[in-house]
Every structure is written in C-alpha cells, then in structure tokens.
Amino acid sequence: MPEEDAAVTRRLAATIAAHESWAHTTDRSARTAPARAALQARFEREVDPDGTLAPDERARRAEHCRKAYFARLALKSAQSRRKAAAFTRAAADADAELAASGGGAA
Secondary structure (H helix, E strand, C coil): CHHHHHHHHHHHHHHHHHHHHHHCCCCHHHHHHHHHHHHHHHHHHHHCCCCCCCHHHHHHHHHHHHHHHHHHHHHHHHHHHHHHHHHHHHHHHHHHHHHHCCCCCC
C-alpha cells in the first residue's frame, strides 16, 4: 500500500497548495479570465471551425453550445448520483438480509 500512501500524500499536498494559492489571490476573476476565454474560444471553434459566421451569430451559437455542454455535465452528474444511491441501497439491503439471517459481524 505504499503507492496508495504516496498518492494520498500528493493529493493532500496539492490541495494545500491550491488553498494557499487562492488565499493569496486578490482578483479571482482576473486569475481565471484566461481559462474562461479559452473555453469560450473552444465553443466558438466548435460552432464555426472555418470562421465564416458573423461575430454575433458565432457568439449566439457558441452560447448554445456552452449551455449544452454544461447541461450534459449536469445529466452525467445526476446519473452518477442515482447509480451511487442505488448501490448504497443495495448494500444496505444486503447488510439487513445478512443480519436477519444471523450472519455477519456483530
């Protein structure tokens, strides 16, 4: 399990570093502006790969593309939560069945 310990240590160190970094960031919006611009450019390239649309039309289509992207993420998240809840219920049912039959740890 040493590699698991190393992974946990790296993850905790990265979390600490991220919190320290954000604690010293005075303008959060300015810090994330390049990422937002890059994501917007991605959506614009997706809807107008040749750059032939008028800027207002490209922006309108890119906005719909962005909304579809985030709606897709929300759908996947809901599906994942639903699946996790089903597994949790199944595990609880199995534990109850095992306890009712007198098996399992006390």
